[in-house]
Amino acid sequence: MMEQIPMPMPMCPRFEKAVEILSKRWTSLIVFQLLSGPQRFAQIDHALPNISGKVLSERLKELEHEGIVRRVVFPEIPVRIEYSLSEKGRALAPIFGEIAKWSSEWLPAPE
Amino acid sequence: MMEQIPMPMPMCPRFEKAVEILSKRWTSLIVFQLLSGPQRFAQIDHALPNISGKVLSERLKELEHEGIVRRVVFPEIPVRIEYSLSEKGRALAPIFGEIAKWSSEWLPAPE
């Protein structure tokens, strides 16, 4: 007998896309790190101690492509490159605010 | 010469843990799906059309272990197993609210 499986509500594609962006490994932490201001490659790399340069470089490209991160080249010697959040990127801040609230309410404090 | 890299603020470990949970592939979508009420394995599987049974089963175990998802066995024939969110899990709702807001403001609507 065919059992009735309730037809699922199709998910909003924009919401799905947002989740896809945010739940790619490292993306959220990179954006969160950039919320504290423009930073250079090595700075971000050091702030997120276990990320590899390879993946950081991939993620920054993807985020730039999404219009969330800006990349500005200062032709000094040696070259200086600054990564920062666009308005679209800064608009993600309230999401992190809610994550912070949830984590402080529901996750155990480390001794 | 050793250049001064500003010492990064160490990230709050609870916040980091929350991001780790939420940014594991599929986790967010599973939790979001369960926000609409208790559901069985096959229902969740059908609602998230590209997830494999294997990974769904892994994620549900992890989320149960985190205390976010509850698993209740009804010893009917065939057995019925219901997955639902705990209070800790339902408390994640505001995060999804903010993601929804951001996505409707900043992501292009599909034609």
Add this chain to the structure above:
DNA sequence: ATCACTTAGTTACTTTATGTAACTGATATT
């Protein structure tokens, strides 16, 4: 001139995570 050092990455290679399809076992329907 040569060596060491900088920045912002890239390359080749390895390990881990995820996807795919077939399969399980207890029971029911046809």
Add this chain to the structure above:
DNA sequence: AATATCAGTTACATAAAGTAACTAAGTGAT
């Protein structure tokens, strides 16, 4: 007896991420 259900598991293949060495253009030290 064959087929179906549910809630998964298993073996195998592919994709993603981690690791360490390397690059180019230039500076400063020896």
